[in-house]
Amino acid sequence: MSSLRIAGGRIIDPANGVDDRVGDLWIEDGRIVAAPADPDARADRTIDARGYVVMPGGVDVHSHIAGSKVNAARIMRPEERRGEDRVMRRWRGFRSGTIGSVPSSFTTGYQYAGLGYTTAVDAAIPPLGARHAHAEFGDVPLVDKAMLVLMGNNHAILDALREDDPARVQRTVAWLLDSAKGFGVKAVNPGGVEQWKQGGGRIAGWDDRVDHFDVSPRQIVVALAKAVDALGLPHPLHLHGLNLGLPGNWTHALEGMKALDGHRVHLAHVQFHSYGGTPEDPGGIDAQVGPLADYVNTHAGITVDVGQVMFGDTTSMTADGPTGHYLANLLGRKWYNHDVEQEDGCGVSPIEYQDKNFIHGLQWAIGLEWFLRVEDPWRVAMSTDHPNGASFRSYPDVIALLMDKNLRDESLARLPEKVRTRSALGDLSREYSLAEIAIVTRAGPARILGLLHKGHLGPGADGDVTIYAPDDDRRRMFALPRWVIKGGEVVVDDGELRSAPIGSTLFTELEVDAATRSEMGRKLAAEASFHPSSFGLGLDDMAEPRAVSRPTPG
Amino acid sequence: MPNGLISRKSIHDDAASGSSTSYTCTHCGCLCDDLELVLSEGRVVEARSACETARPRLVGLSTTPAASPSPRVQGREVGREQAVTEAARILAGSRAALVMGFRRSTNETVRTGVALADRIGATIEVGDEAASWPRLAAMQRVGSVGATLGEVKNRADVVVFWCADPMTTNPRHGERYSADVEGRFVPEGRSGRRVVVVDERPTATAGGADVFLKVRPEAELNVLLVLRALVREVPVDAHRVEEATGCSLADLQGLAELLQGARYGAWFSGGLAGRGPIAEAESRHQTVTGLIRELNRKTRFVAVGLGEAGNSHGAESVLAWQSGFAPGVDFGVGFPESLPGESTAAGRLARGEFDAAILVGGPAYDALPEGSRARLATRPWIFLGDRDHEAFELATIALPSATAGIDEAGTFTRVDGVSLPVRALRPASSPTEGEWIDALMEAVGLSGRDAGAPGSEAGR
């Protein structure tokens, strides 16, 4: 039994309706507990948090931190990890590492924790990449990890759809998720990646047909969303839709939401899907957040994360192979591509977002518009789609912009004139409160993920707590938490790492019957380059596995 | 710090006599995981699905543990604890240690090996570094365009073997992944694919090809450059092409057209992207990627390595995720640095710029040039590996270790990045390499090697 008391802090715990209330928090054996009845009770350790702001640990709903494409980006880009300011030095028992836009594994955990984040979800792991990604998770300390498993181009799913067998789609989803020991279901350019691999005409609309499988993106996402709901998964279908990054794609984003009417869905990095104009006239691009945010505001089943772009050098990486190819050619940069059997693959290229570039400036403004136009902060989550829009390390800068209209105006004034005319950012006067920041960075993402033990400070919640020194400089406040507590253990104290527990791997436990396993194994045997027995992972293949309970279906 | 290491079941756990059990072969880059070993009376009596390279190495292996050999310190047999203490003393006192090898080690072992190198500020190099450096240097310039082997199996209607002879080096490549196998979009198997072999002379693989093009090793790079130019539709001079490549322009044009006519093409080569001068390996890799990228403007095409025995690709991947670099890293200044050509472990070894060394696995010793072996003998060095390997007798300290795929289970990574479980066929009689390294870590302790500014803010 070890106990920690965080005494006298200004607690901001939106999930429990607590907004800046001075009080004590008690953590015992890694979980938040009710304050003991005995007023003289003592904890093993007490943190004097008087004057400090106390929030749950941060939760990242969409990030890319492990697996083969992340690792390829590291290998491909030594140029961004050379120099004293791009490394972490070995210190005590902590590991050294490199930062760049894609930090090495231990450094990823240290850097997340350094910002007060204690949970991060990798949003795109192909089923066959799960073994590698889980191994990497074992070297990412301090954050609890989970992975979303790619299924929007999966051959077994597409076969079941072609044969109009929704029950088999559902069985396949469960089997894939269980085999990969994943947490949730992701679809990326549904059908479009498969079509690109086949060399067929581009999939540009929800009713285009994927060759050979003869299914449409609409059929794929509706079937996946149904399966996710029927299985009662904690997190809705996590969708990266069609035409990412292309002018005019906002109509497809809207149509995608309508297609999924009646289902829960989470739209990933929605900033990249909110562009006006047309592919034929890319110069006509403008912000189309208004109509999309209106739709989100009036449809309760939809949540989004933003994929905020910040200026600077970073790396684009996507399971959306054709988009990766398009981007590499557009930028004229080096291109890593890796097609993965059964499902997707990835494209990786360096990218520099420049504040002199109109398109980049517009992307920046569109992201901020999303944060400011979604009325209910519970339904919009902080993300830079790390590292696509920027590194997760720039979250404090995004927070500062959300809390300060003047700061936004100053930044906007430095961008090309057209950014101001093609977006309405300058007209949006909303400023986030601390409680709203707490929602978009932890309480909201935890709820979106369906993690009942994360993102809040009520009894039973994980003892993941971040304590900030209030500061008018919001960037500094959120970049340098005073203490970070993970599972009841102080892991960061005044900017210094104190310990580095590895953290759990969160996954959804599903029952897959023997008949399904052998049915799926047979299909896999015919197509795969490996033996079916090599495919499914067990708890032994995971770092600190922790099954997440499912809410009752329905 | 806990590092989430993984324990795995070995096949001997459920292998009764006469039973058969699935097995992953590590004897070439195919990493076939579909073998079935038949066990009887404490031996492997049959290896189903194994090729003729693998079968003789598997049939006859004992499935019961051998006697446990003792560690050695300067030729003397000592207990495990003493060996660890003495090895740790060498490492803790070192200022410029080398950590090398991991050609056939599990990914789990490499995770501990990189941790040790980080802890003692060593220079580490993993896998088949001579081939990895040029391949990765090329990737760092231009990227790479690849796929898992299942994509080739299911989609490729054009398969190119570039200056390589997989029928000899990777015997089951064709039946499992490339030329012959039936796939979703190539249901006919071999007859649904065009197979091209480019090489210096007709090989076994060339014998089964639809197209064979003869190219001298010295001309390989030029052939690649011309193919790229042709796909790019850059005008070329027939006479100069013939002079530079030794091939007729018509032949090269024919090949370029065949490549462009693919629906999904797959280009295979060995680790050095050909048989030509090693100094040109990086340029060859880079030009292959340039060619493949060019082809992707018109159709789909990927390039994949044939791979080598063991787990070089897994080792490289682990080092990269932990440090950010591959295949070599210098931890000497307290954080990872990687400068090809300057601070490689092999280079330091050859120049004598080290004061201690650890070699993990016999294949690392086998790959050393004579001069480097002589250098090694002048410093204290530690060998982790098979009792029967010659290095065991030569090392200052020798720690007998289990062998992955024989008496150690774990994960290997195929040349295409697919990680697969490797199973043991008998219980271990020695600690694994990873267990030795963990013990060394513990014995070395923190040893006062902290470097510079601490904390999560470092590097902001």
Ligand code: SF4
């Ligand atoms: S092809 Fe290679 S991996 Fe497969 S059985 Fe033969 S030697 Fe082993």
Ligand SMILES: [Zn+2]
């Ligand atoms: Zn993403």
